[in-house]
Amino acid sequence: MANISINFCPADGYQFRADEGICIHCGFNRANKVLAQNHNVNNKNPWRKLLWVKQEYPDNHVDSSFLEELQKNANLRTYDYWTVVMESGVISQHISSIVIFIAVFIYLYLDMLSAQNLIVIGTIFTSIGYIFWDLSILKTDPSYEYTRRQTAKGAILFFATLLGLSPILKTLTKDTSSDTIWALTVILFLANMLFHDYGSGNRTNIKFPGSLSTNAAIFASVLLASRLPSNSHVFGLMSFAVEWFALFPIFRRYTKSLSANFNVALTCLLFFLATALFLRISKAIVILYIFGNTFITFCCPFWLIWIQKYKNEIHGPWDEARPKLQHTRSAADE
Amino acid sequence: MGGVESHLYQLSQRLIQRGHKVIIITHSYGNRTGIRYLTNGLKVYYVPHMVIYSEATLPTIYGFFPIFRNIVLREKIDIVHGHQAFSSLCHEAILHARTMGMKACFTDHSLFGFADASSILTNKLLKFSLSDIDHVICVSHTSKENTVLRAALNPRIVSVIPNAVVASQFKPDPGAQDQNSITIVVASRLVYRKGMDLLVAAIPRICQNHAKVRFIIGGDGPKRIDLEQMREKYLLHDRIELLGPVMQHEVKNVLTKGQIFLNTSLTEAFCIGIVEAACCGLLVVSTKVGGVPEVLPRHMIIFAKPEEDDLVNAVSKAIKMIRLKEVVPTKFHDEIKEMYSWVNVACRTEKVYDTIWQMKTPPLMERLRRYYGCGVWAGKIFCVLVAIDYLIWMFLEWVAPREDIEIAPAFPYQKYRKMCQMAEKDEDDN
Numbered sequence: 001m002a003n004i005s006i007n008f009c010p011a012d013g014y015q016f017r018a019d020e021g022i023c024i025h026c027g028f029n030r031a032n033k034v035l036a037q038n039h040n041v042n043n044k045n046p047w048r049k050l051l052w053v054k055q056e057y058p059d060n061h062v063d064s065s066f067l068e069e070l071q072k073n074a075n076l077r078t079y080d081y082w083t084v085v086m087e088s089g090v091i092s093q094h095i096s097s098i099v100i101f102i103a104v105f106i107y108l109y110l111d112m113l114s115a116q117n118l119i120v121i122g123t124i125f126t127s128i129g130y131i132f133w134d135l136s137i138l139k140t141d142p143s144y145e146y147t148r149r150q151t152a153k154g155a156i157l158f159f160a161t162l163l164g165l166s167p168i169l170k171t172l173t174k175d176t177s178s179d180t181i182w183a184l185t186v187i188l189f190l191a192n193m194l195f196h197d198y199g200s201g202n203r204t205n206i207k208f209p210g211s212l213s214t215n216a217a218i219f220a221s222v223l224l225a226s227r228l229p230s231n232s233h234v235f236g237l238m239s240f241a242v243e244w245f246a247l248f249p250i251f252r253r254y255t256k257s258l259s260a261n262f263n264v265a266l267t268c269l270l271f272f273l274a275t276a277l278f279l280r281i282s283k284a285i286v287i288l289y290i291f292g293n294t295f296i297t298f299c300c301p302f303w304l305i306w307i308q309k310y311k312n313e314i315h316g317p318w319d320e321a322r323p324k325l326q327h328t329r330s331a332a333d334e
Numbered sequence: 335m336g337g338v339e340s341h342l343y344q345l346s347q348r349l350i351q352r353g354h355k356v357i358i359i360t361h362s363y364g365n366r367t368g369i370r371y372l373t374n375g376l377k378v379y380y381v382p383h384m385v386i387y388s389e390a391t392l393p394t395i396y397g398f399f400p401i402f403r404n405i406v407l408r409e410k411i412d413i414v415h416g417h418q419a420f421s422s423l424c425h426e427a428i429l430h431a432r433t434m435g436m437k438a439c440f441t442d443h444s445l446f447g448f449a450d451a452s453s454i455l456t457n458k459l460l461k462f463s464l465s466d467i468d469h470v471i472c473v474s475h476t477s478k479e480n481t482v483l484r485a486a487l488n489p490r491i492v493s494v495i496p497n498a499v500v501a502s503q504f505k506p507d508p509g510a511q512d513q514n515s516i517t518i519v520v521a522s523r524l525v526y527r528k529g530m531d532l533l534v535a536a537i538p539r540i541c542q543n544h545a546k547v548r549f550i551i552g553g554d555g556p557k558r559i560d561l562e563q564m565r566e567k568y569l570l571h572d573r574i575e576l577l578g579p580v581m582q583h584e585v586k587n588v589l590t591k592g593q594i595f596l597n598t599s600l601t602e603a604f605c606i607g608i609v610e611a612a613c614c615g616l617l618v619v620s621t622k623v624g625g626v627p628e629v630l631p632r633h634m635i636i637f638a639k640p641e642e643d644d645l646v647n648a649v650s651k652a653i654k655m656i657r658l659k660e661v662v663p664t665k666f667h668d669e670i671k672e673m674y675s676w677v678n679v680a681c682r683t684e685k686v687y688d689t690i691w692q693m694k695t696p697p698l699m700e701r702l703r704r705y706y707g708c709g710v711w712a713g714k715i716f717c718v719l720v721a722i723d724y725l726i727w728m729f730l731e732w733v734a735p736r737e738d739i740e741i742a743p744a745f746p747y748q749k750y751r752k753m754c755q756m757a758e759k760d761e762d763d764n
Contacts, residue, residue, distance in 0.1 A: 049475045051496040051604075051628045052673040059493035059682055060469075066489060067479050318445040318480040320601040321623045323532045324641035 071315040079308070084301035086260060089267040090198045092293050093252055096270035098189050098217075099289060101244055103277035105224050108233055112280075115236035122240045129251050136258070159239060166235040173226040181223050188220035192245070210249075217245035337606045338418050338443050340582070341497055346376050348680030350747060357409050359402070361423055375745035379405055383423065395719065396726055398426045403434065403730055408742045413437045413687055416463075419444060419456055425463040432466050432701065433723045437690045440464060441471040442481045445603045445624050457484045458709075462716050465704045468690035471495050471683065473604040474625030480603075495682045496629075497606050499613050501671040503583075506615030506664045507590040515546040516653055519592035519616065521585060522599070522607060524555030529598030529621060534560050535642045536598075538568045540649050547653060548573050552580040552588045589614040593656045593663065596649065600640055602626050608635065609674055615664035619652045621645070634666050698724060 044056055047063045055061075107113035130151075137144045173181065197210030221241035225234045256263045271293060278286045346356040356376060361383035362368075370378050381401055406414070414431035416424035419442055428438045440463070446453040464470060464485040470492045472478040482489050511517065518540075522528040534557075537549060551561060551574065558576065565574045580588055589595065595611030597620040604625050608618045612634045620626050622637040629635075636655075638648035655661050696704075705716040 049628055051474055051494070051625075052631055059495055059685070060490055062489040067483070070479070070483070314448050314483060316479060316483075317476050318601065318603075318624055319447050319449075320527065321529075321621065321640035323529055323598075323600060324639075324643075325531060325535045326642050 069317050073311055073313050074315050079305050081301055088297050089263055092297055093267050093270055094196050096274045099274040106281055115232040118236040118240055122243050126243050162238055163235050166231045169222055169225050170234040173223055185220045185223055188216045191216040214246055344676045348676045350374050375747055375750050399430050399726055402430050407739045416440045419460050428463045433727050435695045437468050439469045440467055443473055445480050445601050460485045461708055465708055466701050468693055469686050473497055474628050476625040477603040493686055495679055497604050498674040498676045498679045499609050501613055504586050504610050504613035506667050510590040515548050516656055517548045517592040518594045518596050519550050519589055520596050521552040524553050524557040527600055529600045530557035532598045532645055534564045536645045539646045541570055541573055544653055550575045552577040554579040592616055594652050612666045613670040615667055617652050617661055617663045619648050
C-alpha cells in the first residue's frame, strides 16, 4: 500500500514533479491522499469528471455527482398577488380604452353625440394632457422648451391634413358592406389589443412602441369612419382615434412611471367611463365587460401565481454562454 | 470535414481493423452519389435524398425505409449506430432498425439548451427516437448529463466515450514557429456560437497590451466581416492574419505556427480543436463552457470565463507563461497521444456493441409502451408513427421478400490488407 504514488493532482490534473508535495493550482496535498486511499475500502480512486484520465470505472458509470451542476428555476420570480393585480392595470386600461372608443363611435353613428362636441372634447383633453406632459418634462429636461413650437406646428399640420383627407377617408371603404366592416373592425381591435406594448421597460430608443397595434387601431377607425354620415363626423372620429390610440398610450405609460396611485385612479376612471358609456347601448356588453375585467384583474394574477408551481426551467453547463463585452468602455474610447 | 465526419471515418477504420464489417449510410452530396469504397474497404452508401439547406435533409419519416431495408439486408447488418441529433436520416434509421428488430445505438455530438423553440423541437424528436434505443454514447460527461435530461433516459444506458485525435497527424514542429514574437492561433468556424464577438472585442486589447503578439485566424463564416472590420479599425493588418477556409490536412500547418491556441466557444460538447492544438504543442486558452473543462489536464489549458476582461487576462497569463518558459507545450504531444487514441475509442465502442448485442429485442407491444410514455399527446402520435412503420415493414416484406434481396459480397479485408502491404513493399524495393 505504501508504494502508491500520485503523479497527477486528482482535482485539476496537475502533474507533480518528483519533489513536490502540494499541487500549485489547488493546494492538494499528495501525502494526505496516500493516507486517505489506504482508508478507502474498495481501494478505488474516486471517480472524476474528466475525459483525459483513464479510470477504473465503466464508461456508463453514474457517479453520485451526476447532474450536480443542474440548476432548476434559477431565475424564478415569485410574484406577490397584489403587485400583479396592480400591474394588470395596464391591460384593463387598454381594454377599457378600446371599449370607450367603440362606444364613442356608436354614439356618433346613432347621432347621440355631435361631431363638434367630440372635436371640442378631444381638443380640450389633448391640450390638458400636453400641458401636463410639458410641465413634468420641463422639470427633468429644461431643453425641452424649444421643441414646443415644433410640436405645435406638427400638430396643426397633421390635423389640417386629416381634415383635408376626411372626404377621401369617408368614401374609401364606403362600398364595402357593413357586416364586413364590423367583422374586420373586431379583428383589428383584437390585433390592437394583442400586439399593444404593455411593457414598462425603458424605451428611449424606440420611437413608436407597438406600431403594429397602433396601425391596426387606426385602420379600424378608418373602416368605421366610412359608416358615418358627414365629413365632420369622419374628421371627429379620426382625430379622436389618433389622440386615443397614438397619444393616450404614451400618456398612460408616463403616468405609470410617475405614480402607482395615479395609475390605479386612471384605471378605475377608464373602467367607470366605459361602463357608463355602454350602459345606454347594451346592458349585456356591460356585464360581459365587467366580468372580463374582473377576471383579468383578480383571477388571472391568482392563476399566474398558482401555475408557477409547474414551472420547470433547467440550466446547466451545457447552456450556451452569453458573452460579456465591455460595451461602455469601448463606447467611451470612440 | 467536421468533427462528426472525421469521428465516423476514424471509428470505422479502427473497427474494420479490429475485424468488424462497417458500412456508412449517408445522403448524397452533390454528384457524390451511389456506393463508394474508402480506405481499407469502408463502404459508403450515398442515398439520394433531397437536401434542403446546408446539407440537411428533409425529414420524410418513411420515405427512406425501403432503401434502408434493402441496404441492411444485403449487407447483413446487426447493429445500427446513428450519429448526431440534428440528422433526420439518423433518427429515421434508428426507428426503422428497431422496427426490423435490429440493435440500435446513438452517438450525441452536441449540446442543447432547453429554452429556445428549435431545441424544444429537437429534444422532442430526440425523445422519440431514443425512447427505444439500446445504448447511447456521448462525447463528454457534460454531454451525457445533457442528453439524459433531454431524452429522459436511464443514465446507465449512456456511455461516455470521448473523441480522439490521430496524434501522428498533429506533431509539433518548433521550426515553424516565429521565434521573434508570440503567435496566437484561432481555428474554428467564424460564427456566433464559437464566440467570435468575444474574439473581436479581445484581440485589439491583447494587441495593445503586448507589442510582440501576432494572431493567425483560420476558418470562415458570417463573423469574418466583423473580424475584418476590427482589423481595419485598429490598423492591425500586420498583426492579424486571416486565412479564410482551411482544409483539414492544412490545419496542422496552421497550428504549428503558433505557441498559444485560443478557443472562445460559447458552447461545446467536447471541442476536438483544443485537443488537436495541444497535440501540436500549443498552450490552450479556452472559455470554460460545456465539456471543455473535462478535456485537457490543467497544465495544458488556461480557462477564462466567457467575458472579455477575463479572456484578455487569461491570454496575458498564457503569453507570460510562454515568454518565461514556464511551460514547454511541445511535450504535450506525447501526453495527448496516451490520452486520446482512436484505438481506445474503438475498443470502448466495441464494448458497447457487445452489451447491446446481448440484450433481448423487445416485442412490438413493449416498444409501443415505451413510446406511449413520451407524453400525453406526443406519446399517442409516436405510437401511431411506430405502428405505421411496422405496417410498412410488413408490406415491404410482402412486396420484396427477404429471400429475393441479393446479398452483397463481403469486402476481402484480409486480402486487401495483404495487397496493400505487398504494394508498400514493392515501393520500398524500388
